[in-house]
Amino acid sequence: MERALVDTFSRGIPSLPSADKMANIFSYESSDVDWCEDNYKHSEIVVEYFNTMSSFIFFLISPIMLYLLHPYAKERNLAAKVVCHLYLSSGIFSIYFHMTLSFMGQILDELSILWVLAIGYSLWFPRKHFPSFVTDRRSFSQLVLVMTFVTTLFSFYKPTANAYALNFFAIHIIYSLLVELKDCPNKRILGLTRASIGLWVLAISCWISDRFGCSFWQKLNFCYLHGIWHILIVLATAYASTLIAYLDATLEIPYSLPDVQYWPRDSWAIGLPYIVLKGATKLRKRC
Numbered sequence: 001m002e003r004a005l006v007d008t009f010s011r012g013i014p015s016l017p018s019a020d021k022m023a024n025i026f027s028y029e030s031s032d033v034d035w036c037e038d039n040y041k042h043s044e045i046v047v048e049y050f051n052t053m054s055s056f057i058f059f060l061i062s063p064i065m066l067y068l069l070h071p072y073a074k075e076r077n078l079a080a081k082v083v084c085h086l087y088l089s090s091g092i093f094s095i096y097f098h099m100t101l102s103f104m105g106q107i108l109d110e111l112s113i114l115w116v117l118a119i120g121y122s123l124w125f126p127r128k129h130f131p132s133f134v135t136d137r138r139s140f141s142q143l144v145l146v147m148t149f150v151t152t153l154f155s156f157y158k159p160t161a162n163a164y165a166l167n168f169f170a171i172h173i174i175y176s177l178l179v180e181l182k183d184c185p186n187k188r189i190l191g192l193t194r195a196s197i198g199l200w201v202l203a204i205s206c207w208i209s210d211r212f213g214c215s216f217w218q219k220l221n222f223c224y225l226h227g228i229w230h231i232l233i234v235l236a237t238a239y240a241s242t243l244i245a246y247l248d249a250t251l252e253i254p255y256s257l258p259d260v261q262y263w264p265r266d267s268w269a270i271g272l273p274y275i276v277l278k279g280a281t282k283l284r285k286r287c
């Protein structure tokens, strides 16, 4: 019965009263998207259990990154911390979406990613790559704001197309990073770049494979690729955002001599990257 109501809504037949439509967009399985994982396999109230649980990785990585990013954010721009908080909201909406597979969950999941990316672009996109008609960062941010607002409205009309479009941002970010790092001699930074891109390639392979190869994975009884995507994309963005912040610091606060280290131990083969400021900072400069 519920499915029938949902189908009616998704086909846009205007016979339902609007209160029903509102209820529908919050109702379980009202989204067009259904990931490969079996629904209600482990719980009666959580539709996709592993996809929901894997989204908790946001709660693990975001606070650590918030803590590690603090010296850079204090020196350069505290808005970097806002990005981390918004990033956490992506985790909350991802949990809500996979728990319910509701239309509203899908919209919130996608819009939170869109707005994190928009604020990230406003803060960090290199000035030299601004379109020629944009004169400064303020006008660039205003342009990004208008485009994000329009895309937000469009996403209610075609939410599924929005998910594909969001993945193209990753390609643009990788392209911009490779242009920036063309002549970079620093082996640590090149290693961080390779790791970020490698994690993203693994992540997007899982996303695509879950979307388009579900019948194959069902035969193997392994339907967890979207959950693995969550873990890999969170790590890829943690790595890539450190790299972007490092490039920004070398351009905007070069006196602070930024460098990259790994948490919890710099000598370990795996860890979370973060920025250390080895030179002067605002506080030390004043003395």
Ligand SMILES: CCCCCCCC/C=C\CCCCCCCC(=O)N[C@@H](CO)[C@H](O)/C=C/CCCCCCCCCCCCC
Pocket (backbone or CB within 6 Å): 061, 062, 065, 066, 083, 084, 087, 090, 094, 097, 109, 113, 116, 117, 120, 163, 164, 166, 167, 169, 170, 173, 174, 196, 197, 200, 230, 233, 234, 236, 237, 238, 240, 241
């Ligand atoms: C750790 C703190 C860092 C703070 C700043 C990090 C900036 C992060 C930028 C984007 C956030 C991405 C969050 C991904 C959430 C995934 C939720 C999800 O799985 N949603 C799916 C539905 O469940 C949906 O279908 C996915 C849509 C596509 C999302 C595309 C995200 C692109 C992110 C760009 C990453 C660039 C990596 C570059 C690597 C070199």
Ligand SMILES: [Ca+2]
Pocket (backbone or CB within 6 Å): 034, 035, 036, 037, 038, 039, 048
């Ligand atoms: Ca499913």
Ligand SMILES: [Zn+2]
Pocket (backbone or CB within 6 Å): 051, 094, 098, 226, 230
């Ligand atoms: Zn997801």
